[in-house]
Amino acid sequence: MVTSPVVTWLQDVWPQYRWQDADVHEACFHDVAVRAPDVVGRVSCHGEQTERVQREHRVLELLGDVQLPYDLPRPLSGVVSRSGRTGMLTSFVAGEHRPGIDWEAASTQIGNALVAFAQVTPEQWTDRLPEPRSWCGGRRWSELVHERLLPRLAPDLQLLATTVIADVLEAEKAAGVTQFVHGDFGPHNILWSGDQIVGILDLDHACLGDPAIDAASLISYYGAERVSQIVDHDVLDRAMIHRASLTLQLATAADLLGDTGLRDHALGNFGSRSRDGTLHDPGGWQPDRHSRTQRR
Template sequence: MGLPRTTAAGRSLGRRPVARGLPRVGSAAHRHAAPCQGDRVCDRFDGVRVWARRAWPDQDWGRAEARHGAFHEVLLLPGGPVARVAEGLDQERRVARETLVMSLMANLDLPVPVPTPVSVPVTLAGRTGVLTSLVPGQPLHDAAWPDVCDQLMVLLGALQQTRLRDLHRSLPKPREWCGGASWPDIVHDRLISLLPTSAQEEAARVVADLLVAEQGAEPGLVHGDFGLHNVMWSGSNVSGLIDFDHCCWGDPAMDIAPLVGAFHAGAVTGVVDADTVRRAMYHRATLSLQVAAAAELAGKRALRDHALGNFAQRLAEGTLYDPGGELPAT
């Protein structure tokens, strides 16, 4: 299954988040990432605050910190709960799937806290959302690999060793969030023609290569988006794991792919077996096409085009499989 070969426990790991200045109001960074708290004017999130007040009127959403993800708007109250409100098409089905997965994860004996649904999904005025518990901690976006390696590998090992009876029957299939078994057809029929001509053949090839590469992998519990942005830290210790929207029963190399993107394949190969890293590089090459497919299904054209642009840029720069230009071992 490609479990980590070394998990030296007991080390003091990680670094504290670095405080950064807020982006200029009105800038792209402000619109998509800046927190908005209390009585500060924040037009970007006025709509979701009004919606949340109607859905859950017993909470003071004016005090909530607001964030924007690729497919959700999120309101975080101090101490919880957290409102996750979907954007785009097919919200009811997507939120139902995400809520089911969160419930399954909350019932596992994982070593860190994970979000737990604290409401049923609510559909109101064309939008669907759900309340969850607040997972403590902050992500370490700029962490160095030696500082986080051991604890990330322990957490991945716990996920991959989970063997709850019939769990595989309850979890989504691989890439369900971006089309599931239809994902290759979505790429071929709806996305490839939107790419530059020079990138179209390569897009078809990396999808086909991935499907072949993952065939022999022993499946397990996969988080699906195991990047630094979804691992919470308190001081030097992992304090939680969030965002199971891409969770599935599939190739464990899916969870190594974001680490390859963040730290390069060479670093990850030191603690993960070579074949898992090889498969992770094939997964990494298609991540932009997965986001593009999910955006296409959700009717989010700007996000779709951005993701396709990322694919074309990485291809042109030679960084499709690895940010340092390394290619999968043959």
């Protein structure tokens, strides 16, 4: 039996848990070892990412005081950097993972979750939550795309990427509202019991920002036409603008970590979605702040 490298690392750092029995999952930026029902280990997979993991740890600490009708992971350790990796322990969140759940089964509960996010009152900690896109450069994201990604794109895609970035920044200024945002809200990060959402995972991208950011993630899974049933017109338009930038965000984060394979995959998706007319929405809808008549 071959032992996963993340299991070996966790056994060295936190030997009090039987990590050899853990269920290991590989993600873009972390390896996750789930030792139900006791503990979860989250370990960087791009070397020692101390700053990144510390930011995620701070968010989980902060959200411990937030009143949401769902279980969230809580930090159970500090952040440890050792032997080329950085990790932390979090609490186990119970529930059934249904990443392929269909819209009809999920829409009411997902809509309720968006309302719950909007009702979080952040007066005590607005200056402590990360800014939008902290995981891929934060305020420097636009600059990083121009410096590091545009030279890798064909001229027509360079122009398109510049427009996409400008549209995102303009949409955020026009939003007129900031609130708690999960940042990667979709069925892959939701846990269920029966027909109820009971837990929400992976708050790595959580921030204080435009609620359309969460709607953008939902568009990638369910399409703008369906998401229009649970958000208003203006949020939907901004969500499609945000959705057009998601591949550029992923490519920027990957480039910062030196993951050229993931970066180039994300840039390839940016180009293919542009050619297919699906950059803003898998179904081809386009943002239009004035009417829906021009949407396909």
